[in-house]
Amino acid sequence: MSWMAWTTPTALFFTFIAVLLAGMTAWELRAPSVPRRGLLPIATTRGDRLFIGLLGSAYWHLMVIGLTDWSIWTATALSVVWLSAVMRWG
C-alpha cells in the first residue's frame, strides 16, 4: 500500500468514513429508515441526510480554507454541528 502514500490524518479520515458507513448499514438493517420531511425542502431517508451532511461538510471545509484564515479545526467543528443538525432535523 506504500504506492498510495498514506498519511495518519488521511488514514484516520477514511477509517472514520468506513466506520460511519458500516454503522449506518447496521442501523439500517436493524431499523429500516422511512423517508421523512424535516427542515430540508425534500423528503429524505437517513442515508440521504448522511450524504447531504458529508457533502455539506466538505464545502464547509473548502469555504473556511478558501475564504478565511481560520484553523481547519473550526471547519471541522462547524461540520460536526452541521452533520448532527442535518441528521437530526434535516
Added chain:
Amino acid sequence: MNKVPNNHAWWLVLPVFALVAFSAILPMMTVVNYSVQDIFDPSTRFFVGADWYRQVLQDPRLHDSLLRQFVFSACVLAIEIPLGIAVALCMPTRGRWASLCLIVLAIPLLIPWNVVGTIWQIFGRADIGLLGWTLNAAGVSYNYASNTLDAWVTVLVMDVWHWTSLVALLCYSGLRAIPDVYYQAARIDRASNWAVFRYIQLPKLKSVLLIAVMLRFMDSFMIYTEPFVLTGGGPGNATTFLSQTLTKMAVGQFDLGPAAAFSLIYFLIILLVSWLFYTAMTHNDQTR
C-alpha cells in the same frame, strides 16, 4: 400476507463493488493522500496539511477556468437539450427513413474526441477549411485562432455537432415508449400539437431528459480533448477549461499535490451540481 424481505441479492453487487473499488475508490483515496502532501514520488514526500487547498482555492486561474466552465456547460445544456428534443420530434416514427435517421444521428457519437477536434480545426481554417473560407469569402471576419468570440462559438458548435445526437436518440427512445392510447385520448379531446407536447410528451420524457441533462452536464464539465485540439485553450486562455488547467498543473508542471487538491475540488463541484440536478428533477416527480 407477511412479506419476508430477502437481501441476499446484495451479494451479487460485490463483484461490481470490487471492480469500482479497484478502478475508482482506491485511486481516489490516493488522490486524497496526495492532496495533503508535497510529493514527487511515494518515497519523497512531506505533509503540508491544507496548504494546497488554500493555494488552489485562491488561485485566479482556477476562478477563471471555473467561470468559463460554468458558462460553457450552461450554453451546452441550453442549446443541446431543446435541439435534441426538437430533432427527436421531427424524426420519422417507423420505416426505412427512421433507420436511416438513427444511423446518421449515431455517426458523430462514434467519432473519437481528438478526431472531432481535428475535423473542426481544419473545417474552421480560413485558408483550407470549408467553413472558415466560406465565412471569410462572404465578408464575415472569422478566425478562431485569434478571436475569442470565434473560438467560443466554434467550440460550442463543435460540441453541439458531436453530442446533440445523444440527446436526440435518448428522446427518440423516450417518445417511442409512450403508449398510443395517450395520443388517442388527445385526439378525442382535440388537443393541439403544443398541448400534446406539453402535457403528454414532455412529462413522459422526464426520465430520459434527466439522464440526458446529467450526462451532458458531466461530459461538458469535464471537456478536455476537443478544445485542446481545436484551440489549445486559446486565444490566450479564452477556451481553457477546468480539465485543461488541471492537466497543465499535473502533467505539465508535475505539481502533484496542488493538482490532487484541484481534482478533489473539481470532483466536489461535479458531485454537488449533479446531485442538485438529480434531486430537483426527481423531487418534482414525487411532489406531483
